Amino acid sequence: MADAPLIELAGISRVYGEGEIAVRALDNIDLTVEAGDFIAIMGPSGSGKSTAMNVIGCLDSPTSGHYRFNGIEVAGLSQDQRALLRRHYLGFVFQGYNLLPRTSALHNVELPLIYKGLGRAERRAAAADALRKVGLEDRAHHDPSALSGGQQQRVAIARALVGNPQVILADEPTGNLDTKTSVEIMEVLEGLNENEGLTIVMVTHETDMAQYARRLIWMVDGRIERDERKRKAA
Secondary structure, eight states, X not given: OTTSOSEEEEEEEEEESOGXXXXXXXXXEEEEEOTTOEEEEEOSTTSSHHHHHHHHTTSSOOSEEEEEETTEEGGXXXXXXXXXXXXXXXXXXXXXXXXXXXXXXXXXXXXXXXXXXXXXXHHHHHHXXXXXXXXXXXXXXXXXXXXXXXXXXXXXXXXXXXXXXXXXXXXXXXXXXXXXXXXXXXXHHXXXXXXXXXXXXXXXXXXXXXXXXXXXXXXXXXEEEEEEEXXXXX
C-alpha cells in the first residue's frame, strides 16, 4: 500500500488488569508516522510513552484499536510473522545497551544477521559498515568492557542498523549518559535520520535531547496531549 503511512495507530488502547484494578496505559490514541520522520515521545512517568513504543515495536499488543505497518494490519499477523517484522523492519536501541560482555563490538553488531541466515563474510562486512556509520570502525575488535558508555551505545545503534531496518526505535537512548556524551549520541541519530533517511521514534524524558527530533509528541495519562512538528534550527 504505497500511499499508506509507514506506521498508523488508530484508536489504540492498552489496558492491564481487569475491573477496579485495571490500568489504562494507552487511551484511544491516534498516531501516524511517515517515512523519514524523527519523533521524540515525551511525558511524565506513567504517561504511556514506553507502552506506545512497545506496541509500535510489536513487543506488546493493544487491547483495542488498529496498528498498521506499511498498510498491513499487525493484529492479523501470526506470532512468527510479527517476529519477522521486528527482524527485518525494526531496529531497537535501549537505555542499557544490552551488549554481550565478552565478545567484540563487531560480533555484537553482526549477531542479528546470524538470525537472518547470512554467511560469515557478508555478516562481517555489514557489521563493519554499520560501525563505520556510527564512527566506531577503529573499535571493532574491542570488548564492551574496553569501551566508554557512549561507545557502547554507538555499538548498540550499529547493531540496530545492521539489518537495514525501516524504523529505529530508541527507548531512552541517552538515559545512562552524561550531557556531552548524550549530545554525541543524538548527533549520531540525527545524522542517520538526515543522511540515511532512517525513520526514528525515540522515547525520552530529556527536553534538550528531544530538540534533535523533527517532531515532538507529549503524552499524559495514556493520551497524546500535544503533537507538533518543529522548525529545524539553522
